[in-house]
Amino acid sequence: MPSSITSHHESSTRQRIVEAADALFYQRGFEKTSFADIAGQVKLSRGNFYHHFKTKDEILSAVIELRAAHTQAMLEHWTASEETPMARLGCFAEMLIRNRKDIQRYGCPVGTLCAELAKLEHPAHGEAGMIFGQFRHWLREQFMALGRRADADVLAMHLLSRSQGIASLANAFHDETFIRREVAQIHDWLLTLHPEEPAARRRAKTSNPPKP
Amino acid sequence: MPSSITSHHESSTRQRIVEAADALFYQRGFEKTSFADIAGQVKLSRGNFYHHFKTKDEILSAVIELRAAHTQAMLEHWTASEETPMARLGCFAEMLIRNRKDIQRYGCPVGTLCAELAKLEHPAHGEAGMIFGQFRHWLREQFMALGRRADADVLAMHLLSRSQGIASLANAFHDETFIRREVAQIHDWLLTLHPEEPAARRRAKTSNPPKP
Numbered sequence: 001m002p003s004s005i006t007s008h009h010e011s012s013t014r015q016r017i018v019e020a021a022d023a024l025f026y027q028r029g030f031e032k033t034s035f036a037d038i039a040g041q042v043k044l045s046r047g048n049f050y051h052h053f054k055t056k057d058e059i060l061s062a063v064i065e066l067r068a069a070h071t072q073a074m075l076e077h078w079t080a081s082e083e084t085p086m087a088r089l090g091c092f093a094e095m096l097i098r099n100r101k102d103i104q105r106y107g108c109p110v111g112t113l114c115a116e117l118a119k120l121e122h123p124a125h126g127e128a129g130m131i132f133g134q135f136r137h138w139l140r141e142q143f144m145a146l147g148r149r150a151d152a153d154v155l156a157m158h159l160l161s162r163s164q165g166i167a168s169l170a171n172a173f174h175d176e177t178f179i180r181r182e183v184a185q186i187h188d189w190l191l192t193l194h195p196e197e198p199a200a201r202r203r204a205k206t207s208n209p210p211k212p
Numbered sequence: 213m214p215s216s217i218t219s220h221h222e223s224s225t226r227q228r229i230v231e232a233a234d235a236l237f238y239q240r241g242f243e244k245t246s247f248a249d250i251a252g253q254v255k256l257s258r259g260n261f262y263h264h265f266k267t268k269d270e271i272l273s274a275v276i277e278l279r280a281a282h283t284q285a286m287l288e289h290w291t292a293s294e295e296t297p298m299a300r301l302g303c304f305a306e307m308l309i310r311n312r313k314d315i316q317r318y319g320c321p322v323g324t325l326c327a328e329l330a331k332l333e334h335p336a337h338g339e340a341g342m343i344f345g346q347f348r349h350w351l352r353e354q355f356m357a358l359g360r361r362a363d364a365d366v367l368a369m370h371l372l373s374r375s376q377g378i379a380s381l382a383n384a385f386h387d388e389t390f391i392r393r394e395v396a397q398i399h400d401w402l403l404t405l406h407p408e409e410p411a412a413r414r415r416a417k418t419s420n421p422p423k424p
Contacts (some may be wrong), residue, residue: 029331031243074329119241165377172326
């Protein structure tokens with residue numbers, strides 16, 4: 001089945017292009033990265049490269065799609081691996097520490113791409129913003145599960161905002177202590193929102209009715 | 213005195229170039245802005261332009277110098293126009309509301325330039341970061357005046373970080389309500405730090421000694 005082999009090979013070449021572009025857009029910025037830079041990383045001839053992508057905007061769309069898929073997988077992993085919404089929100093905050101080296105060097109991949117595309121008035125600005133939307137939606141779900149139905153979206157935006165600010169200043173000052181301190185403050189803040197699990201509270205109410 | 217007229221004219225041409233570049237770097241980004249874009253804005257011939265600046269990096273240095281001078285003037289204005297450190301810190305927070313239109317469209321001028329220069333590994337990244345340093349230093353002074361000597365720098369970085377996060381998400385979501393809500397939260401947070409002015413407290417202590 002040579003055709004299926006070819007098609008598999010083509011798809012993996014495409015994948016390699018998108019992954020190389022993903023890294024370069026993050027590390028150097030979208031505007032600065034050229035076709036030649038990406039082709040150089042994946043060691044492709046110009047002809048082979050054009051077979052997969054005709055414009056840098058097509059690559060950008062594929063990169064945003066890849067990032068959205070990675071984000072979705074990460075959020076689903078946090079949902080599956082942690083039992084409580086509080087622990088899941090903690091995973092979000094810890095992401096800043098886990099990615100601290102890259103954040104100090106290149107900032108947040110979502111925030112810096114959105115900011116660049118806004119300035120370029122690039123039509124993909126909305127698509128890139130959808131990745132923030134994925135985080136916002138997931139965070140809102142966790143705050144709702146925490147029993148904060150009324151202000152879940154306000155809290156989601158606040159937490160997303162805190163994480164963006166940390167990434168921005170960590171990038172400007174290259175200060176790991178600052179990241180760790182701010183993440184610890186986020187954990188403290190989360191605990192003030194809801195010290196107990198709603199399920200535990202309901203159980204407590206049922207088993208210990210107030211004495212008359 | 214024709215020479216003095218010429219020199220004044222030259223200096224104002226230089227000033228116009230730097231101001232045009234300042235706006236373009238903010239609105240489009242540094243990498244995207246070309247010599248031709250800047251010359252077009254100030255309606256200068258290539259020769260006249262090169263008389264003032266030979267490279268885009270020279271213009272960048274002049275833009276950062278201009279922004280640092282504007283920042284210094286703004287901070288000094290806040291210091292002079294407000295009597296209490298709490299009111300001055302309020303000015304800092306209100307800046308997000310005052311500049312909300314530009315922030316929603318182009319993000320924070322300091323944060324987005326720093327982020328871009330970090331990715332470009334541009335030697336001026338440190339210079340641009342000094343503008344964050346100016347804010348940090350001034351905020352630290354206000355927190356110290358508020359009687360928070362021990363954690364003044366931690367609080368300064370926290371407030372700077374909150375403002376950066378707000379700018380980043382306001383730019384991504386174009387949401388003015390979000391900006392106003394987060395700024396109100398910053399005012400609330402400031403009040404929890406120190407509900408009274410130290411001077412007022414001292415006066416209160418002197419005039420109302422505790423009854424035995």
